[in-house]
Amino acid sequence: MNTATHTLDHHGDHAHHPTGILRWLTTTNHKDIGTMYMTFSLLMFFVGGAMILGVRAELFQPGLQLMKPEFFNQLIGVHALVMIFAALMPAATGFANWMIPLMIGAPDMALPRLNNWGFWLLPPAALLLTMPFVLALFGIGDGAVATGWTLYAPLSIQGGIGVDFAIFSIHILGISSIMGSINIIATLLNMRAPGMTLMKMPLFCWGWLVTAVLLIITLPVLAGGVTMLLTDRHFGTHFFNAAGGGDPILFQHLFWFFGHPEVYILLLPVWGLMPHVLSTFTRKPIYGHHAQVWSFIAIGVLGLIVWAHHFLTAGLPVPALLYFMYSTMSISLPLAVLFFCWIATMWRGAMSFETPMLFAIGFIVLFGIAGLTGLVLADVAADAQYHHSYFVVAHFHYALFAGGIMGVMTGVYYWLPKWTGHMYSEKLGKLHFWLTVISFNLTFMPQFFLGLAGMPRRIPDYALQFAEFNAISTVGAFVLGLSQLLFAYNVWKCVKGGEKASDKVWEGTDGLEWKLSSPPPYHSWETQPVIK
Amino acid sequence: MTTLHPRLHHLARLFRDPLPASLRLASGLALGLASSAALADYTWNFPKPVTPIGRDTLSMHNQFMVIITVLFVVVFAIMIYSMVKHRKSTGAQPAKFSGPTGAFQWFWALVPFAILLFIDFVLMGIPAFHAVIDMEDTRTKADMVLKVTGLQWKWKYEYPDSGIQFVSTLTTPREQIEGTEAKGEHYLLEVDNEVVLPVGKKVRILLTSTDVIHTWWVPQFGVKRDAIPGFLRETWVRIEEPGVYRGQCAELCGKDHGFMPVVVRAVPEAEYAAWVDKKKTEMAAAAAGGDKTWTMAELMAKGKDGYDKNCAACHQPNGQGLPPAFPALAGSKIVTGALLSPEGKLIPDGHVDRVMNGKTGTAMQAFKATLSDVDIAAIVTYERNSFGNTKGDMIQPAQIKALR
Numbered sequence: 001m002n003t004a005t006h007t008l009d010h011h012g013d014h015a016h017h018p019t020g021i022l023r024w025l026t027t028t029n030h031k032d033i034g035t036m037y038m039t040f041s042l043l044m045f046f047v048g049g050a051m052i053l054g055v056r057a058e059l060f061q062p063g064l065q066l067m068k069p070e071f072f073n074q075l076i077g078v079h080a081l082v083m084i085f086a087a088l089m090p091a092a093t094g095f096a097n098w099m100i101p102l103m104i105g106a107p108d109m110a111l112p113r114l115n116n117w118g119f120w121l122l123p124p125a126a127l128l129l130t131m132p133f134v135l136a137l138f139g140i141g142d143g144a145v146a147t148g149w150t151l152y153a154p155l156s157i158q159g160g161i162g163v164d165f166a167i168f169s170i171h172i173l174g175i176s177s178i179m180g181s182i183n184i185i186a187t188l189l190n191m192r193a194p195g196m197t198l199m200k201m202p203l204f205c206w207g208w209l210v211t212a213v214l215l216i217i218t219l220p221v222l223a224g225g226v227t228m229l230l231t232d233r234h235f236g237t238h239f240f241n242a243a244g245g246g247d248p249i250l251f252q253h254l255f256w257f258f259g260h261p262e263v264y265i266l267l268l269p270v271w272g273l274m275p276h277v278l279s280t281f282t283r284k285p286i287y288g289h290h291a292q293v294w295s296f297i298a299i300g301v302l303g304l305i306v307w308a309h310h311f312l313t314a315g316l317p318v319p320a321l322l323y324f325m326y327s328t329m330s331i332s333l334p335l336a337v338l339f340f341c342w343i344a345t346m347w348r349g350a351m352s353f354e355t356p357m358l359f360a361i362g363f364i365v366l367f368g369i370a371g372l373t374g375l376v377l378a379d380v381a382a383d384a385q386y387h388h389s390y391f392v393v394a395h396f397h398y399a400l401f402a403g404g405i406m407g408v409m410t411g412v413y414y415w416l417p418k419w420t421g422h423m424y425s426e427k428l429g430k431l432h433f434w435l436t437v438i439s440f441n442l443t444f445m446p447q448f449f450l451g452l453a454g455m456p457r458r459i460p461d462y463a464l465q466f467a468e469f470n471a472i473s474t475v476g477a478f479v480l481g482l483s484q485l486l487f488a489y490n491v492w493k494c495v496k497g498g499e500k501a502s503d504k505v506w507e508g509t510d511g512l513e514w515k516l517s518s519p520p521p522y523h524s525w526e527t528q529p530v531i532k
Numbered sequence: 533m534t535t536l537h538p539r540l541h542h543l544a545r546l547f548r549d550p551l552p553a554s555l556r557l558a559s560g561l562a563l564g565l566a567s568s569a570a571l572a573d574y575t576w577n578f579p580k581p582v583t584p585i586g587r588d589t590l591s592m593h594n595q596f597m598v599i600i601t602v603l604f605v606v607v608f609a610i611m612i613y614s615m616v617k618h619r620k621s622t623g624a625q626p627a628k629f630s631g632p633t634g635a636f637q638w639f640w641a642l643v644p645f646a647i648l649l650f651i652d653f654v655l656m657g658i659p660a661f662h663a664v665i666d667m668e669d670t671r672t673k674a675d676m677v678l679k680v681t682g683l684q685w686k687w688k689y690e691y692p693d694s695g696i697q698f699v700s701t702l703t704t705p706r707e708q709i710e711g712t713e714a715k716g717e718h719y720l721l722e723v724d725n726e727v728v729l730p731v732g733k734k735v736r737i738l739l740t741s742t743d744v745i746h747t748w749w750v751p752q753f754g755v756k757r758d759a760i761p762g763f764l765r766e767t768w769v770r771i772e773e774p775g776v777y778r779g780q781c782a783e784l785c786g787k788d789h790g791f792m793p794v795v796v797r798a799v800p801e802a803e804y805a806a807w808v809d810k811k812k813t814e815m816a817a818a819a820a821g822g823d824k825t826w827t828m829a830e831l832m833a834k835g836k837d838g839y840d841k842n843c844a845a846c847h848q849p850n851g852q853g854l855p856p857a858f859p860a861l862a863g864s865k866i867v868t869g870a871l872l873s874p875e876g877k878l879i880p881d882g883h884v885d886r887v888m889n890g891k892t893g894t895a896m897q898a899f900k901a902t903l904s905d906v907d908i909a910a911i912v913t914y915e916r917n918s919f920g921n922t923k924g925d926m927i928q929p930a931q932i933k934a935l936r
Contacts, residue, residue, distance in 0.1 A: 062719060063711040069787045070857070142857045148784045154761060155744040155786060158894055160857055233893075242762020248745060249760065283620070285630035313747060313782075314758045315739075315765035318668050325660060329652045336648050340641065343611050348627040350620040361615070365608060372600035379656060381585070381663030382593050384756045385578060388747055388782035453575040454751035456782040459790030461709060463721050463778075465575065508626075 017522075025120070028112030029522065030097045033119050035419075037094030038412075040122055041087050042488060045405075047130070048082035049481050051075045056443075056477040059470050064461055072460035073146035074162065078129060080149035081166065084266065085173045086126045088400065091408045092269040093118075093180050096208050098419060100184065102513035102520060103202045105193030105529040110186035118179040125172035132162040148458055150259070153240035153251040157232050164233070167226045174219045181212035188212075193512070195531035199290065202511060206293050207272020210300040211265050217304065218258040218265075225254030249314055256307035264303040266400060268296060270407030271338055274360055276511070277414050278342055281357035282349025283508035288341035295334035295341075302331045312380050313387045321380045328378035335371055339364070354506070355429030356414035359406055362437050366402030370395060373448070391451025394444045401440060409436075409487065416494055417501035421519040424494035428486060435483035442476030579752050582777065582798070583769050586754030588663050595659070599651060667755075670768040674736040678729065682739070682746030682759035682781065684895050685788035685845065688902055689727050696811045699902050700725045701841055702791050706849075709791075720790070721778040724841075726797045730804035731774050739765045743897055744786060750779035750794055758783060771798040786895060788845050822905040822929040828913070831926055835914025838907045843915075846895060851919030858895070862919035871916070871925050878935055884927065887912055888935065900936060905929035 017023050024036060055075050058066045067075075097115065101108055109115050132144040145166035147156045156163050188209050192201060201209075228239040229251065238244020240251045275286040286292075308316060308324045316324070342364055351357070373395045377386055386392055417423050446469035451457075455466045462470065501518040516524050577594075581587045618624045632641045679690040683699075690697040700723045707713035709720075716722070729735055739748055739759040749756040750769075757767040771777075779794040799807065826834075840849060846858035853860035861867050866883050878885045887908060890898035899908060909929040916923040 284626040350624040350626040352620045376596040379660045458784040
């Protein structure tokens with residue numbers, strides 16, 4: 001295999017592609033496309049972050065200081081849509097593009113042209129989503145979608161052109177994600193190296209396989225839901241209007257049939273990469289490979305049948321309440337298996353604590369808080385108190401920032417030397433980790449208490465008893481936001497140069513991707529390796 | 533402002549007076565840091581519950597918090613122990629295992645799973661089951677009914693037993709919100725008409741909405757339920773202690789979502805009966821006002837009051853609105869158009885029609901559902917003769933009554 005790699009390297013140097021912008025517009029190379037996804041994601045991460053810093057500044061103290069409530073409502077909804085669809089999902093797809101072919105010994109993704117198209121749909125979609133902000137400056141429309149990312153009818157039927165822009169943006173983002181998913185499934189099922197059975201497939205690939213299936217099942221439902229919204233708005237239908245025989249709650253069912261699996265869509269790729277990182281820095285094999293695969297599948301299946309716990313206060317019948325409560329609680333079981341496997345992988349290893357390992361540990365602890373608070377949120381009676389409050393805001397940021405974003409950062413630090421051929425600055429990486437963890441908790445821990453004390457979410461101004469915690473949270477948010485500039489700088493420096501990374505990069509790595517050079521040649525695995 | 537380039541004008545619309553804001557923020561930062569050190573008015577848990585459901589919810593919540601804290605500590609103590617003991621720098625040699633081997637290890641791998649199964653479906657699951665059944669039992673031995681209707685952005689309350697109905701709106705002055713005046717004790721949690729309920733009675737609460745989804749929430753009741761347009765939802769409370777209980781709308785319902793509080797005053801039964809009588813007398817007096825002929829001055833005074841309460845949030849106190857979502861009334865074609873048709877009927881999409889019947893698909897609601905004949909007549913008259921509109925005409929409450 002080593003000789004094969006060597007000749008490949010040689011060939012890979014002779015990449016035939018146009019230069020300049022045309023290279024990126026026309027590329028069908030999985031590494032180029034992966035890089036574009038990651039870059040786009042990082043950019044949108046800062047866009048979404050800037051929006052929420054505006055929100056946190058407004059919430060720093062009681063009273064309306066900076067903005068009108070209408071604008072506040074636009075910022076919170078677009079922040080969520082940008083972070084979910086334009087930052088987290090593209091980051092995961094970027095990982096998939098870069099790593100899946102390297103990990104399974106494939107020369108590229110199965111459908112390279114689709115791959116290119118899938119990426120290039122993203123920038124116009126992001127533009128559509130944010131354009132109403134700019135249009136409002138020119139007196140066209142009244143700004144972006146102001147309904148929160150959930151777009152609940154009938155509020156979204158009342159809304160301005162921002163809602164229409166968001167609907168079309170969601171359609172395009174959905175098409176892009178479905179194309180990416182088809183590509184990933186086709187690649188994983190058809191292009192694995194000889195001898196790599198499905199059960200031998202790396203866990204990161206398994207996480208993505210389940211994610212891709214979930215996307216294909218749920219995205220069409222969301223697309224249908226928002227299309228019904230569009231026809232309600234403009235073509236006189238009454239899907240969500242009781243006066244015409246419709247039902248506003250129908251929209252919530254359609255939305256959350258997508259929306260709940262979406263949480264796992266965002267997290268499964270991270271759960272997939274976590275064991276690789278833990279195994280590398282403990283210098284010990286992954287514990288419970290099979291158990292984790294079955295947990296991914298179990299979480300995927302359960303994720304599809306628990307959606308109504310997002311609107312337990314909407315007045316569902318008792319049997320439905322009980323069903324959704326117990327099914328939601330049962331998700332804790334496969335998740336506990338994952339936690340068990342992560343910790344068992346660390347047990348009796350020989351650990352070292354480089355930046356990716358620090359982020360992995362931070363992820364496990366903080367995501368643990370998300371999981372445990374999720375368990376109590378499932379309880380219908382207690383949920384009556386938590387629901388629509390800051391308790392929920394804190395909970396899902398522990399899931400999606402600590403679980404999602406910090407998971408992505410784990411992956412970036414872990415794979416960056418492989419991608420660029422350079423080591424990043426370990427000193428800056430560790431500083432970034434500590435600043436992130438501390439300021440993250442400073443931001444979101446107080447929000448649990450705000451929720452318990454009775455502060456509803458999505459309000460631009462609040463009663464005086466909530467002032468202290470909000471002030472702390474805002475300070476935390478600004479430190480958190482600014483710390484991420486350090487991350488961008490570290491990545492940039494690593495791309496530009498730095499200490500040369502070895503092929504193996506880390507002492508404890510194992511897997512096909514580490515047998516290629518760092519950076520890997522433009523075309524890799526043209527002859528497939530054989531797995532024994 | 534008038535000299536601003538039109539583009540800058542739109543920018544200025546998005547942000548509220550930017551310069552003083554930054555100053556306010558800076559002074560707020562200093563104040564905030566000082567006060568948080570001095571006051572520390574933190575609450576770490578639910579406010580004191582005053583209903584059986586609220587008590588039940590709090591004790592369940594406390595129990596769950598203990599369970600998850602124990603889980604958290606135990607699991608991560610194991611992890612931290614491992615992080616300390618199994619380090620490369622202390623010369624630890626990595627083990628080779630990748631799964632449970634032998635019956636003993638399988639046993640230890642399955643124990644946490646079994647514990648969690650027990651916690652989910654027995655320790656937490658059983659009390660949760662009873663709490664749900666209890667919470668949803670709105671009808672058994674209910675003593676009275678309160679109907680709550682969510683409107684953008686206020687609550688309407690109806691007591692079907694006694695025929696009382698009224699609308700409850702935020703009373704916090706604009707100046708306090710904008711920071712030009714010191715904030716009061718119940719900032720944003722104070723209303724003109726509080727809901728009065730008797731202590732110790734089981735009140736079945738029916739909820740609905742006329743426009744978008746709202747959520748009625750009083751934290752101390754442990755009750756939160758959505759108000760959905762076109763449907764009735766229900767919940768119940770039995771308040772055990774007299775007092776004033778404050779809450780808010782909890783579902784994003786548009787621009788003033790943060791400004792529609794719920795205030796409930798719970799009083800002993802005798803006091804409640806007295807309140808019902810007083811309210812009935814007031815309503816009879818108000819209904820009588822609809823039959824007399826009002827002068828222009830009376831209508832204008834009443835109209836300004838009603839306009840500020842019901843219309844100014846969107847159309848602004850000066851009638852300039854917030855276009856394009858909320859059109860200006862000053863110089864508006866609708867407001868300055870004909871009052872009624874020559875036969876004295878409603879003109880479709882005319883001024884009176886718009887106020888009474890609203891405009892579907894927008895935040896402009898059908899005010900005939902919430903306002904009295906007097907209020908509608910007064911507000912219409914006020915709008916036609918304010919903000920630079922000089923129609924000079926007026927409409928009488930009796931005419932509105934006939935148009936209903």
